Amino acid sequence: MKLTFPHIGDAHLVGRIFFSELGIEIVTPPYNTISKLEKGSGVSPDEICIPFKLMVANLMEAHAMGADTVAMPATMGPCRLGEYGELLKSILDKRGYKFHWILLDSSKAIGVRELLRRLSYLVSDSNKGLPEILLALNGTYRLIKGLEKLEQKAHLLVGYEEDRGACKKIITHCRRELSEAGSIHEALRSIRQHHKRLAQINVNRDKNPLHLLMTGEIYSMIEPFANHHMEEVLMDMGVSFEKRVTLGWWIDRTIVHPFQLKKQLLGNRYLPYEIGGYAKDTIAEGILCSRKGYDGVIQVFPVGCMPEIVAKAVFGKMMKEKKLSVLTVIYDEMGGEAGYITRIEAFVDMLSRRKRIEEKQKYDATMKKNRGKINVLPGH
Numbered sequence: 001m002k003l004t005f006p007h008i009g010d011a012h013l014v015g016r017i018f019f020s021e022l023g024i025e026i027v028t029p030p031y032n033t034i035s036k037l038e039k040g041s042g043v044s045p046d047e048i049c050i051p052f053k054l055m056v057a058n059l060m061e062a063h064a065m066g067a068d069t070v071a072m073p074a075t076m077g078p079c080r081l082g083e084y085g086e087l088l089k090s091i092l093d094k095r096g097y098k099f100h101w102i103l104l105d106s107s108k109a110i111g112v113r114e115l116l117r118r119l120s121y122l123v124s125d126s127n128k129g130l131p132e133i134l135l136a137l138n139g140t141y142r143l144i145k146g147l148e149k150l151e152q153k154a155h156l157l158v159g160y161e162e163d164r165g166a167c168k169k170i171i172t173h174c175r176r177e178l179s180e181a182g183s184i185h186e187a188l189r190s191i192r193q194h195h196k197r198l199a200q201i202n203v204n205r206d207k208n209p210l211h212l213l214m215t216g217e218i219y220s221m222i223e224p225f226a227n228h229h230m231e232e233v234l235m236d237m238g239v240s241f242e243k244r245v246t247l248g249w250w251i252d253r254t255i256v257h258p259f260q261l262k263k264q265l266l267g268n269r270y271l272p273y274e275i276g277g278y279a280k281d282t283i284a285e286g287i288l289c290s291r292k293g294y295d296g297v298i299q300v301f302p303v304g305c306m307p308e309i310v311a312k313a314v315f316g317k318m319m320k321e322k323k324l325s326v327l328t329v330i331y332d333e334m335g336g337e338a339g340y341i342t343r344i345e346a347f348v349d350m351l352s353r354r355k356r357i358e359e360k361q362k363y364d365a366t367m368k369k370n371r372g373k374i375n376v377l378p379g380h
């Protein structure tokens with residue numbers, strides 16, 4: 001078996017480490033580029049969303065590199081991603097790209113037993129026993145969480161760093177080491193070391209950077225090519241930000257805690273119904289943002305994503321009622337980045353200016369209050 005899976009964020013990094021620990025060969029397709037997107041668009045239905053077009057191109061290239069089995073995440077939901085496995089198979093079969101397919105659905109949809117059966121097929125080529133496989137799974141989960149924690153810390157610290165680019169350098173270096181790590185143990189050690197390095201960078205806590213929330217469609221959140229590397233753009237601008245929709249978040253939600261519905265999702269009066277994708281989560285994030293005093297939200301999704309278009313409309317209402325500042329960035333199949341970057345820069349400029357004015361008003365009000373106190377002191 002030569003296993004492959006479509007690119008989605010760091011899945012290929014951790015996937016390589018996990019499967020090589022078990023002695024299973026995997027084929028990693030080349031990184032997404034605009035030419036791969038064109039290749040995928042050439043064989044995809046016109047109206048389908050961008051994640052599909054990229055995934056089909058990934059699998060065509062992996063097939064050319066010798067892959068014969070596909071592991072494909074699915075959600076069985078009303079979002080089209082739930083049906084991608086079937087459609088990908090049909091399109092690729094017709095063009096002669098024959099694969100064995102392993103659909104990794106939510107245990108809520110197919111049951112724990114069926115999910116375990118599919119997972120065991122995934123590792124059937126390994127000569128390791130169940131305890132070693134479970135240990136490797138646990139180690140890989142810690143790897144994903146550890147890397148995401150490192151990124152989360154770096155995304156927040158970046159607004160306070162004294163040496164511009166220090167946080168970004170640590171993340172890039174960590175990824176490079178993970179791409180060369182020979183075992184889960186080595187990869188975990190590397191992540192620990194990078195956490196220590198991040199804790200040692202020079203920061204200036206007197207700074208008061210913008211604090212944004214990045215949210216939106218799941219594939220665009222996780223796969224950097226699909227959001228035109230927005231995290232790097234924000235880090236280069238020195239903006240502190242948070243992003244909760246990650247690979248680890250998806251694993252927790254789909255596999256580890258499939259029945260755990262967050263309170264905030266249930267009590268979401270702006271979007272009380274499930275409409276597919278993760279639109280309800282996007283809105284819940286917006287509500288959280290308005291409660292927790294973030295400076296703004298950047299919503300990202302690819303053109304043609306129906307759930308997020310609905311979320312965008314709901315954000316319009318929240319902008320009026322909750323005074324939420326939202327920038328919606330919809331990515332299409334054009335490769336040019338200047339237009340997107342200009343919009344993000346303008347949004348950041350506008351919020352920074354508003355923050356400065358608010359700070360000045362607050363400062364003036366405090367001074368006025370203190371002057372009043374001084375005037376009533378005895379002897380004055």
Ligand code: SF4
Pocket residue numbers: 049050051079080081217218219277278302304305306307308
């Ligand atoms: S959430 Fe939107 S972009 Fe993502 S797979 Fe579903 S429809 Fe497509």
